[in-house]
Amino acid sequence: MEAVPHLSFNSTLGAAFLGHFATAILYGITSLQAFMYFKQYFRDPPLLRLLVLVLWILDTLHVAMITYAMYFYMVLNFADSLIVLRPVWSIWVMIMISNLSNTIVRGIFCHRLWRLSRKSWILPTFVAILSLYIIIDGFYFAVRGLHIDSYLEVHQFSWSLYVGFCFEVVADFVITVAQYLYLRRFRTGIRSTDSVVTVLMLYCVNTGLLTSVCALLCLVTYATLPDMFVYFAFYFVLSKLYVNSVLANLNARAIVVETMAPQVADRGPFGSGQNPLEKHRKQSTTVTSSSGAGPSSHDRAQQSSSVTLGGKEDLDPETPVSSASASDAVPIETSHEDMIHDAQLDYYGKRLATCSSDRTVRVFDVVDGETTKTGGQVLKGHTGPVWQVSWAHPKFGHILASCSYDGKVIIWKEQPAGWAKIKEHTLHKASVNSVSWAPHELGAILACASSDGTISVLTFKNDGQWGADVFEGHAIGCNAVSWAPAVQPGSLIAPQPTATIPGQVPAAPTGVKRFASAGCDNLVKIWGFRDDTQAWVEEEVLEGHTDWVRDVAWAPNIGLPRSYIATASQDKTVLIWTKDTPTSPWVKTALDPSSASVSPTSGAPAPAGKFPDVVWRVSWSLAGNILAVSCGDGKVTLWKENLKGAWECVSDMTS
Secondary structure, eight states: OOOOOOOOOOTTTTHHHHHHHHHHHHHHHHHHHHHHHHHHOOOOHHHHHHHHHHHHHHHHHHHHHHHHHHHIIIITTTTOOTTTGOOOOOHHHHHHHHHHHHHHHHHHHHHHHHHHTOOOHHHHHHHHHHHHHHHHHHHHHHOOOOOOOOGGGGGGHHHHHHHHHHHHHHHHHHHHHHHHHHTTTTTOHHHHHHHHHHHHHHHHHHHHHHHHHHHHHHHHHHHHHHTHHHHHHHHHHHHHHHHHHHHHHHHHHHHHHHHHTOOOOBTTSSSSOOOOOTTTTSSSSBBBBTSSSSTTTOOOOBBSEEEEEEEOOOTTTTTTOEEEOGGGGGEEEEEOOOEEEEEEEEESSEEEEEETTTTTEEEEEEOOOOOOTTOEEEOOOOOOOOEEEEOGGGGOSSSEEEEEETOOEEEEEETTEEEEEEEOOOOOOSSSEEEEEOOOOGEEEEEEEETTTEEEEEEEESSOOOEEEEEEEEEOOEEEEOOEEEEEETTSOOOOSOOOTTTTTOOOOOOEEEEEEEEESSEEEEEEETTTTTTTEEEEEEEESOEEEEEEEEETTTTOOSEEEEEETTTSSSEEEEESSSSSSSEEEEETTTTEEOOOOSSSSOOOOOOSSSSEEEEEESOOEEEEEEETTTTEEEEEEEETSSSEEEEEEEE
């Protein structure tokens, strides 16, 4: 018969009571975090919100089981000195609940690893296998415990406890280190962006290490103090740390956005939220008339509540590079209360639309290159920072689209009584980063790029309704979309393949529904619409960048002999992709700001220097022969292809 050890209420029930006290405090924090989550992130995917609800319910049951155990020992049997040796059923149920809750938390973090690793299955699968063993081992331990009469018998299957805790420490350590390394790759060298990455890294490390250390303490205290309940104190707390770690990471999105929203936004690796790195907007805005060859109206976003209207530049490629004169710029006070992220002139250059982190869109009338003094009209409807605006062709009326961090796309139309919402698109589960109207020949069609990895295409139908196609675009988020011209290059002047009756007007070239998207997977994808299946399909993938592709712009092909696409990337490069015929391969050329020109090559891009900072935006002139490049150093450069096929910087402007 096994000897009964000397029992001390101080080291048994006393230790368990302190653990219960800490558990109650952490449960209060869990409930507060859950309330904050459901209040702020009601647009998260239903599955994620359901998992958070399940975690809170399990956490409530967890603290209830511990409370009953303490009541059993300290109230119902307070006079029995040997009662501490007798297991109570609620302890074993608590272990099952704890293992189930911890497994759900690891599942959420596994999904996060999968997203951060660009859908690599290696580490998530490894952690999933460990988690599967841990929950099986935990249930085995609890079921065995239900059939014993004394805690002294636990040593018969204590191997299960040792192995389970060891695997738990390893799994948490792998999750923590992997998240740290994946997030570290997103450092750009830009102070504002890096500060966000650092905050996220600290959240991951701190929350991950807490659970690892607590699991390790459970293991050590059980191995060294098996006759005391010190290990119970740590085990009671362990489950609460898991739940609070995932809730802290989910709720941290709002904290980061509030402090850094003027500069960043993104989708969360959880698939719902918003990783604040994906939509870091630019730092200054220069707007030119849409008929000019200067930078597009959305080249840069501004760190103040004003934008600038700029004049045209002399773009003769034979003249030396010049800088834009500051006297040509006309500053415009927009009365935005936060950073401006985009500014767009309409087709005729008579209207200016701006959007800001203050969650509003403003529309101004432009007369003789200046806005009217009456002030702009304020469009309210978004609940998060508004990233981009886009004007529809005037044939459809005065229509403006806006996209926001709140996951919504709103289409506005000017009515006699003012601007009004005619469509609110809410099918995306995370920040919508870019909107682009198709060429007017194709109809009123709007493409939207979202941080949830999907692309949506809204089409206005003859019955007055809007149709929506949503499909997977890029693994860890889509940053930008740009439509191809409605007709192939040269089709307006090339002989038509079919003969026509004399005197009959030839049929217009068939419109081509095609656009390009830029993603956080370092890829640019070409999408086309198939009439037979009535679906969007991926036609081509352009690989050339080594970091997130921030922007893509498909050049208008008026008079151009080939197709041109420009892409801007986090890797500080701009690539020009050209395609001579519909069946030809895309040829890439890297712009080199350190040299006079760069010649295209069909293989790897020609050796070229990089831009001094991350390149955020590229935009073509209406004629498609001038490219504006917006860099993180506050400079906008204009590029033109000479007669030899080499790209030259013909002008630059400093904000």
